[in-house]
Amino acid sequence: MSITVIDPFSVAADAAMPFLARALNPVEVQHQFACHLSRLTGGKDTVALRTIRVTRYKPGRRCLIEYEVEVKRPGDSSTSITIVGKGRAKGLDQASYELLESLWNAGFGADSEDGISVPEPLGVIPELQMWFQRKVPGLAATQLLAAADGVALARRIAEAVYKLQQAGIPPYRRHTMADELRILHECLPLVAQMKPQWANRLDRVLAACDRLGAATPAPQCKGIHRDFYADQVIVDGARLYLVDFDLYCEGDPGLD
Template sequence: MGFCDEKMGFLGDALDRVRVEECFRECLAIAKNCRVQNVRVIRHKLGRRCLIEYVLINDVGEVIRLIGKVRAKGTDFYSYELQKSLWESGFGDDSSDGISVPEPVGIIPEWQMWLQRQVEGEISTQFLSRNNGIFPAQLIAEAAHKLHQANIPPRRSHTMSDELRILHERIPLVMQQYPQWQTRLERILAASDNLGANTPEAKRCGIHRDFYPDQVIVNNSRLYLLDLDLYCAGNPALDIGNFIAHIQEYSLRTFGNFQVLQNYENALITRFLQLAGKEFLPAIQDYITLTLVRHIYISSQFPERLPFTEVLLNLCEQRLKIISDL
């Protein structure tokens, strides 16, 4: 099975069915009596990470689907242990609140991989263009709050200084690409710094830090949180602000108007404030703005999003109350 990545040469074995069966039987209790039906690469960032789907069949005919997460710089033991801790602390498939994480099933250090069960359902992005979006929005708010209350110690933190540092690294790259916007982008950076300096602080807790609609799978009345690789200590308002900003950016690209999904946003924010406290609203609004500023850069990196770069720039100027010279 052909596969080449100089920094991840072991992926050949991870894709070879015979080697997969041998290694799985040695390392994974769930695969002791299984044969491999299919192996498929889902996502691959050259020299960095790879996501692989494995379809197994056990000796009683049950189909078991696993997702293997490979990281070039070494096995991500921390993310595996974090997910295991969550699974064992109220985020299992049997949680009464319907909020879960996929079940972690083991680690294969030889392939720098850890594995979880693949979960059925739809990513919550697919609900955004439907009329029944209120229910997932409320449950998503509950899921974020549950994660914030999990009390699993993070090994790192993310502060407002880190958030602003990312903008100062990314936005100058847009200036290089679009020098005609340099003055406007400089003003946006300065206004973002001012906004960040005045954002209400909150007691830090464990947050997702990369929380947006593609990170949530909805399966009937159960919701699964995905990809907790960036879990850290931070302001819980960041997760909600980041999620809302992604909704607005999606709405802009899909419907040509960032306000089309306002009801979805309102339902999410209202439920989160009911759980966490109304005092989080100003910080949520600030993180919405800062995430949209980051999306100026993100949009410039994808050809299909380039038509929306200046629209995002205009939106950020409005939110930051920047008066144009035009």
């Protein structure tokens, strides 16, 4: 059976991420999956690659690739799943994989009783400079919050991020009020360049932010998502999946 490769961004030509050419090579990927993703097969099943699709790409920085595979089990039964691979130019992101695995083992598994989960971590493939997780089913909460039961969903999302903050997974970096203000001071002047008519208002906003930052009491820091918005929550019936922990750090829970 032929394997379809869909690369609308021509990522294989990215000189900053030469590993992407291998990550799009069906023969190479099939071999690496067989060698490294034993969690997917349990050591007994076989994985047959069907489709490779590049879904997100930031040139020279990072790339997300989906692999549709068929897991063949003894007795000729099989299951189709999608594997998500994440790669970046500055090296294998081992820390993000380990964080996801820690969360999975800390009560965020697919069968968690409270219905709050994370994607299943599947493995790391150094040869492809990527780590892998199972793609979760469902819709982004952004598409559902305006529906009739949106308020109830919002409460569930609040419960989910609270669970994350109480999980006690040690962060490997810290984000403070000073960091947040620095980002504003870096970004809002760029907005003023694009919209000169807003410059005075933006200056006042920055000054007000500085005053509020100085007056804000020191928080009781926790592990936080730090990039938490509705697209980072996938809703599958009664189950919520939290995704994309690239910015996970120690910080003020109120930021989430």
